[in-house]
Amino acid sequence: MVFSPLLVAALLPIAARAANDWSKPCFGECNWDITSGTGSGTVRIVGPQAAVSDITPAAGWMIMDCDPNTADQDIRLVCQDPTKGCDHIYQNSAAGTLVRLPKDCGSTPFALVTREWVHQDQSIPASKRSKIVRRDGSQPVVKGMSLVTSFDDPGVQPNGNVSLFLMGSSIPGAAGNFTVEPPTGASATKRGLSSWIDDSLGKLAQIHEDFSLGKFNKTLSKQSPIDFDKDFTLFDKKIDCPQQGNIPGFTGEAKVDLNGKVQGNTNYGVAAIGSIIPPELDDFGLFVDLDATITGTLGIGANITGSISSGQIPLFSIGIPELDFPKILAIGPTFSVNAEATASLDANVDMDVDLAYTVSGMQLFFPPGANSNAGTYTPGDSNVKLSVSPNVTTHGQIAAHLIPEISFGLSALGGKTQATINLNLDADAALDLSLTAAAEASTSTSGNDAGASVGGCVDITSGLNVNAGANADFFSIKKDTSVSLFKKDFDLFKKCFGSSTARRAYTGRAAHARLARADGLSCPTSALGTAESVVDETVSGSSLV
Ligand SMILES: *[C@@H]1O[C@H](CO)[C@@H](O)[C@H](O)[C@H]1NC(C)=O
Ligand SMILES: *[C@@H]1O[C@H](CO)[C@@H](O)[C@H](O)[C@H]1NC(C)=O
Ligand SMILES: *[C@@H]1O[C@H](CO)[C@@H](O)[C@H](O)[C@H]1NC(C)=O
Ligand SMILES: *[C@@H]1O[C@H](CO)[C@@H](O)[C@H](O)[C@H]1NC(C)=O
Ligand SMILES: CC(=O)N[C@H]1CO[C@H](CO)[C@@H](O)[C@@H]1O
Numbered sequence: 001m002v003f004s005p006l007l008v009a010a011l012l013p014i015a016a017r018a019a020n021d022w023s024k025p026c027f028g029e030c031n032w033d034i035t036s037g038t039g040s041g042t043v044r045i046v047g048p049q050a051a052v053s054d055i056t057p058a059a060g061w062m063i064m065d066c067d068p069n070t071a072d073q074d075i076r077l078v079c080q081d082p083t084k085g086c087d088h089i090y091q092n093s094a095a096g097t098l099v100r101l102p103k104d105c106g107s108t109p110f111a112l113v114t115r116e117w118v119h120q121d122q123s124i125p126a127s128k129r130s131k132i133v134r135r136d137g138s139q140p141v142v143k144g145m146s147l148v149t150s151f152d153d154p155g156v157q158p159n160g161n162v163s164l165f166l167m168g169s170s171i172p173g174a175a176g177n178f179t180v181e182p183p184t185g186a187s188a189t190k191r192g193l194s195s196w197i198d199d200s201l202g203k204l205a206q207i208h209e210d211f212s213l214g215k216f217n218k219t220l221s222k223q224s225p226i227d228f229d230k231d232f233t234l235f236d237k238k239i240d241c242p243q244q245g246n247i248p249g250f251t252g253e254a255k256v257d258l259n260g261k262v263q264g265n266t267n268y269g270v271a272a273i274g275s276i277i278p279p280e281l282d283d284f285g286l287f288v289d290l291d292a293t294i295t296g297t298l299g300i301g302a303n304i305t306g307s308i309s310s311g312q313i314p315l316f317s318i319g320i321p322e323l324d325f326p327k328i329l330a331i332g333p334t335f336s337v338n339a340e341a342t343a344s345l346d347a348n349v350d351m352d353v354d355l356a357y358t359v360s361g362m363q364l365f366f367p368p369g370a371n372s373n374a375g376t377y378t379p380g381d382s383n384v385k386l387s388v389s390p391n392v393t394t395h396g397q398i399a400a401h402l403i404p405e406i407s408f409g410l411s412a413l414g415g416k417t418q419a420t421i422n423l424n425l426d427a428d429a430a431l432d433l434s435l436t437a438a439a440e441a442s443t444s445t446s447g448n449d450a451g452a453s454v455g456g457c458v459d460i461t462s463g464l465n466v467n468a469g470a471n472a473d474f475f476s477i478k479k480d481t482s483v484s485l486f487k488k489d490f491d492l493f494k495k496c497f498g499s500s501t502a503r504r505a506y507t508g509r510a511a512h513a514r515l516a517r518a519d520g521l522s523c524p525t526s527a528l529g530t531a532e533s534v535v536d537e538t539v540s541g542s543s544l545v
Contacts (some may be wrong), residue, residue, distance in 0.1 A: 019031035019032075019033055019042040019044070019179055019180065020032050020033040020042070021058075022056065022058060022102075022103075023058055024058055025053075025054045025056070025058045025059035025060075025084065025085050025088065026052060026053070026054040026056075026058070026059070026100040027049060027052065027053060027054065027059070027085065027088050028046070028047060028048065028049040028051075028052050029044065029045060029046040029047070029052060030044070030045050030052055030054070030100050030110070031043070031044045031180065032044075032045075032100070032109035032110070032325075034168065034323065034324070034325065036172075036324070037172050038170070038172060038321035038322065038323070039168060039169060039170045039171070039172055039321060039322075039323040040168065040169050040171060040172055040173055040174045041166065041167060041168025041169060041270075041323060041325060042166070042167055042168075042178070042179070042180045043109070043164060043165070043166040043180070043325050043328055043329075044164070044165045044166070044180040044182065045098065045110065045162050045163065045164050045165075045276055046162065046163045046164075046165070046182055047098065047160050047161060047162035047163065047277070048159065048160035048161075049088070049091055050091040050092035050097065050159040050160055051092075051096075051097060051098060051158065051159040051160030051161070051162050051277065052097070052098050052099075052162055053088050053089040053091075053097045053098070053099050053100075054085075054088070054089075054099060054100045055077060055089065055099045055100070055101065055102070055145070056100055056101070056102040057080070057081075057084075057102065058084065059084055059085050059086060059088060059089075060079055060080055060081040060082055060083065060084030060085060060086040061077050061078070061079060061080065061086055062077060062078055062079075062080040062128065062131065062132060063075055063076070063077045063102060063105050064076045064077060064078065064124065064125060064128060064142070065125075066101075066104070066105035066106060067106070068104050068105060068106065068107065069107055070106065070107060071106060071107050071108050071111070071147075071149040071326070071327060072111075072147060072148045072149055072150075073106070073146075073147055074144060074145065074146050074147070075105065075144070075145050075147060076119050076121065076142050076143070076144055077142070077143055077145060078124070078132055078140040078141065078142055078143065079140055079141075079143075080131065080132055080140065089113075089116075091159075092159040093116070093159070094113050094116035094145065095113050095114055095115055095116055095156050096112075096113065096114075096156050096157050096158045096159040097112070097113050097159050098110055098111070098112050098113075098151070098158070098162050098276065098277060099111060099112075099113055099147075101147075106147065106149075107326055108149050108326040108327045109325070109326065109327075109328070110149075110276065110327075110328075111147035111148060111149050112147070112148050112149070112150075112151055112153060112156065112158065112277070113145050113146065113147060113156075114146045114147070114148050114153055114155050114156040115144075115145070115146040115155075115156075116143060116144070116145050116146075117143065117144045118141055118142070118143060118144070119142045119143060119144035121142065122139075122141070122142045123142075124139065124142070149327040149414075150279075150414055151276050151277050151278070151279040151327075151413065151414070152277075152278055152279050158277045158278075160277070161275055161277055161278065162275060162276045162277040163182065163273075163274070163275050163276075164272070164273070164274055164275055164276045164328065165180050165181075165182050165196075165272075165273055166180065166270070166271065166272040166273070166325060166328065166329060167180050167200050167203075167204060167269070167270070167271050168269065168270045168271075168323045168325065168329075168331070169204055169207070169208065169267070169268075169269045169270075169323075170267045170268045170269070170320070170321065170323060170333075171207075171208065171211055171267055174204075174207055174208075174211065178203060178204065178207060180200075182196075183195075183196040183273075193273050193282050193283045194283050194285075196271075196273055196283075197271045197272075197273060197283050197284070197285040198285070198365075200271035200285075201269060201270075201271050201285050201286070201287050201365060204269035204271065204287070205269060205287055205289070205363050205365075208267055208269060208289050208363075209289075209361075209363075212267075212289070212361075225263075225264070225265055226262060226263065226264050226265065226266055226292065226318075226320075226335045226404070227262070227263050228260065228261065228262040228263070228315075228316050228337050228404070229260075229261045229262075229263075230259070230260055230261075230315060230316065230337075231257070231258075231259045232257070232258060232259075232260075232313075232315060232339070233255065233256070233257050233258075234256040234257070234258055234310045234313060234339055234340070234341040234400065235254070235255070235256050235308060235310045235341060236253070236254075236255045236256075237253065237254050237255075237304075237308060237521055238251055238252065238253045239251070239252045239253075239304055239521060239522070239523055240252075241304070241523035241524070242523070244523075244525075247526070247527040250303075252303050252304035252521075252523055252524070253301065253302065253303060253304065254301075254302040254303075254304050254306075254308055254343065254345070254521055255299075255300070255301045255302065256298070256299070256300050256310070256341040256343065256398075256400060257298070257299040257300075258296055258297070258298050258299070258339055258341070258400060258402060259296055259297045259299075260294075260295075260296040260315070260337065260339065260355075260402045261293070261294070261295045261296060262292060262293070262294050262337060262402075262404045263292065263293050264290065264291045264292030264293060264359075265289075265290075265291050265292075266288060266289060266290050266291075266292075266320070266335070266406060267288070267289045268286055268287065268288045268289070268331075268333065268406075268408070269286065269287050270284070270285070270286045270323065270329075270331055271284070271285050271286075272284045272285075272329055272412070274412075274413075276328065276413070279413035279414060279416050280413065280416060280417075281329075281412045281413065281416070281417045283475055284410070284412075284417075284474070284475060285365065285366060285367060286331075286365075286366050286408060286421065287363055287364060287365045287366070288363070288364045288366075288406060288423055289361075289362070289363050290359060290362040290363075290364065290406075290425075291359065291360045291361065291362070292358075292359050292362075292404070292425070293356075293357070293358045293359075294355060294356070294357045294358075294359075294402060294404065294425070294427045294464075295354070295355060295356045295357075295380065296354070296355040296356075296402055296427075297352055297353070297354050297355070297383075298341075298351075298352070298353045298354075298355060298400045298429050299351070299352050300343065300349060300350065300351040300352075300398055300400075300431075301349070301350050301351075302343065302345050302348070302349050303348045303349075303389075303524070303528055304345075304521050304522065304523055304524065305345060305346035305347075305521065305522055305523070305524050305525075306344070306345070306346070306520050306521035306522050307342070307343065307344040307345075307520065307521070308342070308343050308520075308521055309340075309341070309342040309343075310339075310340055310341045310342070311340065312338050312339075312340045312403075313338060313339050313340065314336060314337075314338050315336075315337045315338060315339055316336060316337040317334055317335070317336035317337075318334065318335050318336070319332065319333070319334055319335075320333040320334065320335055320406070321333075327413070327414065328412065328413060329410070329411070329412045329413070330410070330411050330412075331408055331409070331410055332408070332409040332410075333406055333407065333408045333409070334406070334407050334409070335404070335405070335406050336404075336405050336407070337402070337403065337404050337405070338401075338403040338405060338424075339400070339401060339402050339403065340400070340401045340403070341398070341399065341400040341401070342397075342398070342399050343396075343397070343398040343399075344395075344396060344397045344398075345394075345396045345397075345398070346394045346395075346396065346524065347388050347389050347394040347396055347433070347435060347528060348388065348389035348528040348529065348530070348531045349386075349387070349388050349389075349396060349398075349433070349531065350385075350386070350387040350388075350531050351385065351386045351387075351398070351431060352383065352384075352385040352386075353382065353383075353384050353385075353429045353431070353460060353462075353492075354380075354381070354382040354383050354384075355382070355402060355427055355428075355429050355462060356379060356380025356381065356382055356541060357377065357378070357379055357380065357427055357464055358377070358378045358379075358380060359376075359377050359425075359464070360376050360377075360378075361376060362377070362466075362486070364423055364466060364468070364485050364486070365485075366421055366423065366468045366483075366485075367468075367475070367483070368468070368483055368485055377464070377488060378541060379462070379490055379492075379541040380541040381538055381539065381540050381541045382462070382492055382493075382538070382539045382541065383537075383538050383539075384460055384492070384493050384535055384536075384537055384538075384539060385533070385535065385536050386431075386433075386458060386533070386534055386535040386536075387531035387532055387533045387534065388433065388435060388456075388531055388532065388534055389528040389529040389530065389531050389532070394433070394434075394435045395433065395434050395435075396431070396432075396433040396434075396435075397430070397431065397432055397433070398430065398431040398433075399428060399429070399430040399431075400428065400429055400430075401426050401427065401428045402426075402427045402428075403424050403425065403426045403427070404424070404425050404427075405422055405423065405424040405425070406422075406423045406424075407420050407421065407422040407423070408420065408421045408422075408423075418472065419470050419471060419472040419473075419474045420470065420471045420472075421468065421469070421470050421474065422467075422468065422469050422470070422471075423466065423467070423468050423485070424466070424467055424468075425464060425465075425466050426463075426464070426465040426466070426467065427462070427463075427464050428462060428463055428464075428465070429460065429461070429462045429492070430460070430461050430462070431458065431459070431460050432458070432459040432460075432461075433456065433457075433458050433459075434456050434457050434458075435455070435456035436455050436456055455496075455497065456496065456497065456534075457494075457495065457496040457497075458493070458494070458495055458496075458497075458534070458535060459491070459493070459494045460491075460492045460493040460494070461489060461490065461491050461492055462489070462490050462492045463487070463488060463489035463490060464486070464487075464488050465484065465486070465487045465488075466484070466485045466486035466487070467482045467483065467484055467485065468482065468483045468485050469481060469482040469483065492539055493535070493537070493539050495535060497534055497535075
């Protein structure tokens with residue numbers, strides 16, 4: 001691992017300083033930090049001198065009336081200390097200049113001046129009088145300024161284009177542990193932009209890693225916990241099966257239950273590059289840190305035949321603290337859990353399979369870059385229980401998915417760029433079952449010797465598949481495409497049992513594809529024997545890695 005100069009700097013206590021320095025004027029370039037309790041970040045804007053200026057006390061200005069909760073407004077202000085550079089705003093004309101606002105004025109870090117004039121109300125509030133009226137009793141001229149935050153306001157010609165570079169983290173207090181450095185010279189090409197994004201995300205990810213290792217003051221490290229624990233039925237279909245000859249009528253049922261648990265922590269970081277004037281994003285990337293344990297038990301019972309699919313079922317959804325650079329970029333993440341199951345069966349089947357995964361130190365990058373780190377991934381022990389009716393020849397296939405998902409709603413520059421980026425961790429368990437009615441079945445009198453009465457093979461696989469996608473065209477990612485970030489499959493359990501005839505009849509996956517095309521459920525055409533246990537074992541997770 002290469003230690004960036006940034007990281008080395010971050011490790012020195014003296015480097016612990018926010019990028020936005022309120023004591024220095026922002027002339028031609030400016031940093032602004034998120035200081036809310038839910039995250040941290042810095043946006044850096046860079047433009048020609050005439051295009052970026054400052055109306056905070058650092059540049060000598062004092063604002064007299066300004067609504068701290070409004071973005072677009074007219075304000076009154078005076079130049080209180082000309083030696084600090086109030087005049088910088090007049091390099092071209094005040095109108096068309098992007099200015100930094102003091103914290104107590106406006107709800108945004110920057111605004112575009114559309115008009116500047118000598119205000120007709122020259123009064124100075126008593127509370128500010130002593131600071132503003134000069135020693136000789138003279139009073140500076142009260143100016144008026146109209147501020148807007150739609151940075152392409154048609155009412156004004158901007159004094160130049162202004163670039164923006166942004167880095168943010170869901171860890172409060174991480175700003176100040178990084179600085180946003182614009183790309184230099186040749187790298188300001190399309191390719192240079194995306195490598196700037198990659199580098200910035202790489203640096204942030206490194207800082208996150210250090211935070212999680214407790215290298216920094218631990219009280220700063222705050223993660224977004226994810227916690228989900230629920231029992232639910234993915235589908236439950238009942239059919240009244242009428243009497244057929246000497247098979248009595250009964251209520252057939254196909255049921256899939258899942259007890260799912262997802263516990264862990266997540267953090268994220270973002271980087272964006274573009275311009276605030278004109279307002280457009282040129283590239284964007286994010287990464288997610290994830291430590292999670294996904295466990296669950298999948299239970300299946302069926303005594304009717306056919307295929308069924310539950311479709312994706314939303315089970316749970318909760319917001320994760322957002323990151324907001326007002327009027328520039330807002331990221332609102334959501335953690336949700338979905339589940340899905342499909343089955344094709346024509347035997348009497350009862351199955352319980354555990355899902356168990358632990359993911360730690362996973363770092364996922366979107367768009368996928370060189371930085372992705374799968375972390376360590378350990379399957380846990382899994383109990384496998386399977387009972388089937390002994391005397392049918394069948395192929396069956398069941399798959400169940402538990403899908404925790406983190407989606408990032410993104411809105412940049414007054415909605416000019418909007419998209420939702422989804423990262424989903426699809427944990428699945430699948431059963432492939434192939435049974436052949438063994439000749440001995442008819443002579444078997446006790447259900448205990450399942451091996452003698454039923455033959456076949458069972459193959460249980462489980463896997464974790466991490467995908468990313470966006471719901472709108474998003475730079476290099478096209479709408480509704482999905483990118484695989486990580487994929488791992490395990491053959492959890494594979495076993496043949498019963499007679500050798502039955503084993504030979506095992507035809508593998510090809511047979512299931514045929515069945516999966518069938519649709520709907522129906523009553524069995526012949527009586528199904530009572531299900532007998534064929535597998536009851538614990539598969540050790542450590543045997544799978
Ligand atoms: C400002 O940005 C616009 C739109 O991207 C571009 O057409 C124009 O050439 C830029 N002006 C300068 C001076 O770079
Ligand atoms: C850690 O952070 C807390 C809260 O910000 C602060 O009170 C404490 O002094 C810090 N400790 C160190 C060793 O920096
Ligand atoms: C059919 O399967 C359901 C679900 O496993 C079970 O509750 C029911 O008792 C079964 N009925 C028969 C007649 O086997
Ligand atoms: C399966 O066994 C049951 C009883 O064990 C019997 O009633 C049924 O006819 C058998 N079905 C087939 C297809 O052999
Ligand atoms: C190691 C280090 O420099 N940590 C700093 C990260 O930033 C916070 C907030 O500015 C400081 O308090 C830490 O000391």
